Amino acid sequence: MGPIEVREQRFRHGRKGRALRPFLLSARVKPRGCSRLLERALTDFGADVAFGQVPKKVKEHYGIEVPVQAAREITQKHGAAMLQQVLKPEIPDREGVAVVIAELDGSLIPIVQTGAPEPGLDRRKTRVLDWQEARLALAYPYGSVTPRFGATLGGVEQAGTQWADCVVRAGAGRQTRIHCVSDGAPWIAEQADQRFGTQARFLIDFYHLCDYLHAAASSCAPDQPQTWMQQQKQHLKANQTEAVLDALAPFLERDRSRPREQAPVQACYRYIDNRPGQFDYQGALAAGLPIGSGEVESAHRYVIQDRLKRAGAWWKEENAAKMLALRVVRANNEWDTYWQNLQLTAA
Numbered sequence: 211m212g213p214i215e216v217r218e219q220r221f222r223h224g225r226k227g228r229a230l231r232p233f234l235l236s237a238r239v240k241p242r243g244c245s246r247l248l249e250r251a252l253t254d255f256g257a258d259v260a261f262g263q264v265p266k267k268v269k270e271h272y273g274i275e276v277p278v279q280a281a282r283e284i285t286q287k288h289g290a291a292m293l294q295q296v297l298k299p300e301i302p303d304r305e306g307v308a309v310v311i312a313e314l315d316g317s318l319i320p321i322v323q324t325g326a327p328e329p330g331l332d333r334r335k336t337r338v339l340d341w342q343e344a345r346l347a348l349a350y351p352y353g354s355v356t357p358r359f360g361a362t363l364g365g366v367e368q369a370g371t372q373w374a375d376c377v378v379r380a381g382a383g384r385q386t387r388i389h390c391v392s393d394g395a396p397w398i399a400e401q402a403d404q405r406f407g408t409q410a411r412f413l414i415d416f417y418h419l420c421d422y423l424h425a426a427a428s429s430c431a432p433d434q435p436q437t438w439m440q441q442q443k444q445h446l447k448a449n450q451t452e453a454v455l456d457a458l459a460p461f462l463e464r465d466r467s468r469p470r471e472q473a474p475v476q477a478c479y480r481y482i483d484n485r486p487g488q489f490d491y492q493g494a495l496a497a498g499l500p501i502g503s504g505e506v507e508s509a510h511r512y513v514i515q516d517r518l519k520r521a522g523a524w525w526k527e528e529n530a531a532k533m534l535a536l537r538v539v540r541a542n543n544e545w546d547t548y549w550q551n552l553q554l555t556a557a
Contacts, residue, residue: 256285289532299374306383309352313506345369370401425474
């Protein structure tokens with residue numbers, strides 16, 4: 211079915227009065243505008259593919275021709291609306307689920323900034339390309355396969371607020387044990403302590419730690435690095451971190467100012483020694499809890515990177531934040547709810 215052409219009769223109040231367009235009023239559309247259903251379709255495509263591809267897809271599926279600019283503006287408009295979601299970062303006074311698993315991680319996305327151009331200078335010549343960290347949080351009750359997501363381009367406090375909101379929406383209460391697992395970025399452990407206090411137990415991602423051990427293995431056991439690695443893993447899973455430090459100590463590089471790549475044993479020793487109490491792998495395994503943060507790391511790809519980290523794509527920060535909000539609403543299965551609420555508001 212092709213596009214439908216409507217020939218509309220117009221009226222006017224008096225010779226110079228306001229023009230009346232009965233069809234536009236009854237159909238609730240605007241000249242050069244889009245219906246709510248078309249806006250949803252444009253936003254749906256715009257959240258998943260490059261804006262330049264949206265007109266082709268709309269034409270293929272609906273037989274409607276729309277300009278790229280309309281697809282971009284409408285998608286960003288709804289992204290801005292989704293960005294205004296009210297967060298619930300305070301754990302409510304309820305019993306809550308027994309255990310919530312919470313992970314937090316960051317990944318870089320391409321950002322472009324433009325400065326104020328000098329008179330007569332092309333604004334494009336003031337562009338500065340950079341990378342900014344998008345922080346992604348998730349939480350889910352133990353036994354569930356459906357995490358709750360939150361994301362921000364803001365600082366660590368905003369990331370902590372998003373993380374706490376995920377934990378609350380995952381069912382946490384005052385009696386809930388919060389199992390936090392992430393890499394060793396100090397700000398993540400600090401946010402876990404600040405947001406969840408004694409309810410949380412923070413665990414360093416086992417596989418991230420193994421990267422440090424693997425780098426040190428060739429210096430500590432050049433003849434049998436794999437055997438040495440297995441021994442250290444067994445020590446870690448038995449909460450014997452002192453045994454791992456003892457295995458590293460004889461091989462510490464003398465020059466402590468060398469970068470990590472040139473002093474892998476020193477880097478591994480320091481990584482473990484500076485994070486006491488964050489290696490209870492034995493307790494996590496006994497309780498059937500994860501010891502790695504692979505879920506949030508893989509979520510970076512399908513929540514953030516599939517749309518915001520395309521080859522050759524650069525974003526203004528405000529537009530990247532809107533797209534991030536769209537992607538999170540989709541990942542949280544709240545897409546239908548958003549459009550239903552929009553319809554109720556407009557009714």
